[in-house]
Amino acid sequence: MITILFDGVAYGMLLFVLAVGLAVTLGLMNFINLAHGAFAMAGGYLTVYLMQRAGVPFGVCLLLAFVLVGVLGALLEVTLYRPMYAKPPLDQVLFSIGLVFMAVAAVDYFLGTSQQNLQLPGWLSGRTVVGHGPLQLGMGHYRLFIIVLCGLLTLALQLILGRTRFGSRLRAAVDDPRVASGLGINVNVIFLLTFAAGSGLAGLGGALATEIVGIDPTFPLRYMVYFLIVVAVGGTASITGPLAAALLLGIADVAGKYFIPTLGAFIVYLLMILILLWRPEGLFVRKGGG
Amino acid sequence: MTVLVSDPARAELLRLSRWRVWEPLLWLIAFAAPWLLPGQALRISEIAIVALFAVSLDLILGYAGIVSLGHAAFFGFGAYAGALFAKLVMPEPVIGLVVAMALSGLLGFLLSFTILRGTDLTRLMVTLGASLLLLELANKLDWLTGGADGLQGVVIGPVLGHFAFDLRGRTAAWYSLAVLLLLFLLLRRLVHSPFGASLQAIRDNRLRAMAIGIPVRARLVLIYTVAAAVAGAAGALLAQTTGFASLDVLAFDRSADVLLMLVIGGVGWLYGGIVGALVFKILQDSLSTITPEYWMFWIGLILVLLVRVGRDRLLRPWTWWGK
Numbered sequence: 229m230i231t232i233l234f235d236g237v238a239y240g241m242l243l244f245v246l247a248v249g250l251a252v253t254l255g256l257m258n259f260i261n262l263a264h265g266a267f268a269m270a271g272g273y274l275t276v277y278l279m280q281r282a283g284v285p286f287g288v289c290l291l292l293a294f295v296l297v298g299v300l301g302a303l304l305e306v307t308l309y310r311p312m313y314a315k316p317p318l319d320q321v322l323f324s325i326g327l328v329f330m331a332v333a334a335v336d337y338f339l340g341t342s343q344q345n346l347q348l349p350g351w352l353s354g355r356t357v358v359g360h361g362p363l364q365l366g367m368g369h370y371r372l373f374i375i376v377l378c379g380l381l382t383l384a385l386q387l388i389l390g391r392t393r394f395g396s397r398l399r400a401a402v403d404d405p406r407v408a409s410g411l412g413i414n415v416n417v418i419f420l421l422t423f424a425a426g427s428g429l430a431g432l433g434g435a436l437a438t439e440i441v442g443i444d445p446t447f448p449l450r451y452m453v454y455f456l457i458v459v460a461v462g463g464t465a466s467i468t469g470p471l472a473a474a475l476l477l478g479i480a481d482v483a484g485k486y487f488i489p490t491l492g493a494f495i496v497y498l499l500m501i502l503i504l505l506w507r508p509e510g511l512f513v514r515k516g517g518g
Numbered sequence: 519m520t521v522l523v524s525d526p527a528r529a530e531l532l533r534l535s536r537w538r539v540w541e542p543l544l545w546l547i548a549f550a551a552p553w554l555l556p557g558q559a560l561r562i563s564e565i566a567i568v569a570l571f572a573v574s575l576d577l578i579l580g581y582a583g584i585v586s587l588g589h590a591a592f593f594g595f596g597a598y599a600g601a602l603f604a605k606l607v608m609p610e611p612v613i614g615l616v617v618a619m620a621l622s623g624l625l626g627f628l629l630s631f632t633i634l635r636g637t638d639l640t641r642l643m644v645t646l647g648a649s650l651l652l653l654e655l656a657n658k659l660d661w662l663t664g665g666a667d668g669l670q671g672v673v674i675g676p677v678l679g680h681f682a683f684d685l686r687g688r689t690a691a692w693y694s695l696a697v698l699l700l701l702f703l704l705l706r707r708l709v710h711s712p713f714g715a716s717l718q719a720i721r722d723n724r725l726r727a728m729a730i731g732i733p734v735r736a737r738l739v740l741i742y743t744v745a746a747a748v749a750g751a752a753g754a755l756l757a758q759t760t761g762f763a764s765l766d767v768l769a770f771d772r773s774a775d776v777l778l779m780l781v782i783g784g785v786g787w788l789y790g791g792i793v794g795a796l797v798f799k800i801l802q803d804s805l806s807t808i809t810p811e812y813w814m815f816w817i818g819l820i821l822v823l824l825v826r827v828g829r830d831r832l833l834r835p836w837t838w839w840g841k
Contacts, residue, residue, distance in 0.1 A: 260639060312825070317638040318585050319825045322781060325774050326821025333815030449770065453650060460643040494658070497651045501632060504644055508636025 230365040232486050233479060238371035240478020241378035242440065244471050246433030246451070247458040248385065249301075249426025251470040254459050255402070259313055260320045263327035264430055264455055265448030269335065271297045271431025272443035276344045286349045293435035294428040301427025305420050313419075328448050336445040343444040374436055381429070385467055398422060457500045463510025473511065535710030545699060552691040560687035560759075565799050566694035567755045570701060572779045572791030574748035579777075580786035581709055582741050583721030584633055587642050587773055588649030589749060591629070594768030595652060596622040596750025598663055601672045601763035609675035611758045615697065618754035619747045626746020630739040646770070653768040668764030672757065683759070690759035697755055698792075701748055706788055708744070717741055718786075778821060 250264040271293035278284040278292060312323055352370045389395040401408040401415045409415045434443065441451075454477065462473030477496065484495040503511060548566075552559045571593050578584045599618040604611070632644045656663045663669055676682040681689045708714055719727040720734050728734050757763045766772065775798070783794025805816045 254639065260642065308822070315825070317642075318579070318781075318785075321585060321587065321642065322777065322821050323825040325777075326818040326825070329774075329814045329818030329821065331818075333812045333818065337812055337815070453646060456643055456646070460639055494651065494654045497647045497654065501644055501647045501651070504636065504640050504647075505632055508640045 231367075232483055234365060234367060235371060236479030236482035237475060238368075238374045238478070239440070239482055240475035241375050241382075242433060242437055243454060243458055243478055244474035245378050245381060245429055246437065247455040247474060248467060248470055249423075249428075249430045250455050251459045251462065251467065252422055252426045255463075259309070260317055260324065261309075262321060262324040262452055262456075263331065263448065264426075265451050266328055266331035267297050267301055267427040267430035268434030268437065268451070269331065269443060269445075269447045270300060271434030272438040272447065273335065273339060273344065273434075274431070275435040275438055276346055276443065279346065286352070290432060290435050294432040297431025297434075298424045298428025300431075302420055302424035304427075305423040309423065310416070310419075328452070331448060332445050339445070341445055343442045344438065345442055346439045348439055370439060374440075377436070382467070382471060389467065394418075394421075453497075457496070459510075461500060461503050461511055469510060531710060531712065531715060535706070548695055548699075549692070552688045552695075556686065556688065559691040561799070561803075563687055563691040563694040563759050564756075565795050566691070566698045567752050567759070568776065568779065568799065569792040569795035570694075570698045570755065571749055571752035571776050572783065572795050573698075573702065573705065573788055574745045574752065574791075575776050575780050576785065576788060576791045577705065577709070577741055577745040577748065579780065580790065581714060581717045581721065582738060584738070584742070585638050585642060586633075586645040587770075587777070588645035588647070589745075589776055590768055590770070590772035591645070591649035591652050592622045592626055592746040592749035593753040593756075593772060593776075594649070594656065594763075595625055596753030597757040597763045597767040598656060598669065598753075599750065600754030601669050601757040601761075602662070604674050604758065605669070605672050609673055611674050611677050611693070614674075614758065615751060615754050619751045622750020622753070623743050623747030625750075627739065627743040629746070630742035633742065634735055634738060646773075649768060649770070649773060653765060656765055656768055663763075666765060668762060669757075670762065672761045672763070674758050674761055683761075687759070694755050694759060697751060701751060702788065702792075705744075705748065709788060713737070713740075775817075778817065781824065782820075 246268050247264070249267070250261060253259045253261045253264070274293050274296060275286075275289045278289045279286065284292070308323075308327075312320055315323075348370055352373055354369050356367050356369065356372075358365045358367070389398065397408070397413050398418055400411070401413055401418045405415045434447075437443070441447075457477055458470050458474045461477070462470035480499060481493070481496055484493075488495070548562075551562050555562070571589075574592070575586065575589045578586060578589075596618045599621045600614050603614040603617050607617075608614070629648055632648065633641050636644075657665055660666075674683060677689065677693050681693070683689045683693075709717070716727070716732045716737055719730075719732060720737060724734060753767060756767065779794035779798040780791055781794070782797050783790035783792065801820070802813060802817075806813045809816070
């Protein structure tokens with residue numbers, strides 16, 4: 229019982245790290261980036277190949293997944309994404325679907341269609357069981373690791389956005405790019421850094437997710453909906469909204485698959501539509517401002 | 519009763535709805551195509567079907583400005599409705615088509631209430647979610663739909679009791695083309711009516727449309743229902759001409775493809791769907807012969823280039839160079 233909750237929280241945390249970059253691009257730059265999952269896929273493949281081919285330790289792989297995918301995101305931002313910010317949503321949707329399709333086919337071509345799995349290092353495999361009976365909690369070490377790591381990341385993000393100079397500049401640039409640039413804030417650089425960090429987090433999330441969901445070329449399309457749900461339901465005004473939405477989604481998904489396996493993802497989609505009907509702007513909307 | 523439409527406005531609407539010289543010509547060529555290219559009859563039928571599907575998306579995207587990522591919901595629903603009707607009730611295709619259209623229209627009416635509120639993002643999510651919901655349902659209800667194996671054993675009777683479907687697909691081609699033409703004529707009348715003009719007003723500025731007294735919600739519900747019915751007709755046609763319905767009629771790729779077709783042909787112009795479907799299918803065939811499994815890459819590249827060039831300039835090559 230509690231084990232399911234625990235797994236759900238771990239899954240939700242993972243979804244949050246995967247999707248938080250999308251929340252940033254969507255909420256901040258108003259850009260509908262359906263290609264976000266492609267960055268996660270890049271992180272996942274990078275980790276698999278670094279670990280299996282080059283024997284790089286897992287921790288270093290995670291760091292590299294973050295950094296390299298972040299750099300990739302920065303490159304794409306400068307070359308492709310920046311001119312798209314001012315375009316209408318339809319163009320953004322078409323553009324990013326095009327990117328996803330290209331990424332899927334390219335990975336398929338170079339790396340093959342088979343699903344890649346990850347061999348975890350010894351200190352992360354294994355499982356601790358606490359308590360007994362209905363209150364028994366079985367914690368996979370890897371899931372515990374994910375919860376701790378993602379929890380720390382969330383705290384760090386919250387601090388960066390809320391307490392640092394960069395955070396306040398970012399918020400200013402989002403609220404009104406014109407006034408912000410009038411005040412001497414270089415909006416382009418702020419957006420570039422934010423986009424890169426968001427892509428990096430997606431890469432990290434992809435690296436972490438490889439062990440749990442496995443990674444194959446269709447990953448960006450399969451998980452696109454989940455990322456979008458997190459952002460659409462959580463709203464884009466803060467990072468606590470997407471966090472809550474991701475946890476809700478993670479728990480609902482794990483519990484749904486456990487208790488009513490025949491319905492599968494059905495519950496998740498239904499829940500999303502109902503929530504969006506009830507509150508079209510997402511569950512957690514900042515009143516005023518924006 | 520007073521007539522609200524002033525004379526210049528009426529003249530403008532009539533001017534837009536007038537038939538051009540090339541239009542009957544185009545349809546003549548289309549109907550002659552199964553004769554001229556007998557080996558391609560099945561392909562012609564397929565193009566007519568996706569053209570109808572693209573035209574239905576144009577009604578909500580081009581005329582009402584609703585961005586949908588899940589239009590395949592209605593296409594797939596119509597396909598399953600058509601196939602199941604033929605299998606369980608009667609094999610007559612025309613009645614099956616009408617029934618499938620009615621059912622898809624009903625679904626569109628129900629789902630239209632989900633797209634009235636919120637931002638473009640919310641609408642994207644809700645339309646996408648609805649189509650995925652249907653996909654899950656079709657997958658899970660395997661006693662009815664055949665699940666992942668697809669719905670098999672569908673036998674379709676002759677059209678109107680006379681024209682049996684043949685293996686070469688000429689009946690299928692003419693049947694699809696006839697349905698396309700009929701629905702196209704109806705929709706052409708619809709979008710050039712004051713109703714169509716009010717839709718475009720809603721698309722361009724919803725607030726202002728509301729302010730001048732256009733019942734925005736009712737108009738959107740109606741056009742969404744009509745578009746769903748037409749998409750359902752396209753789906754039913756596919757199921758009837760192939761005698762088969764499988765999960766891929768509901769897949770996300772189908773929604774993305776139809777969006778692409780429409781954008782290639784031009785949004786907010788009924789012929790855009792038809793031209794787009796034709797170009798898309800020709801592109802697909804020619805690119806697939808080079809790299810069969812990496813067709814997705816090329817379609818992605820086309821999308822990215824299309825948006826970067828500016829999709830409104832695609833149909834006007836003389837604007838490609840220069841500012």
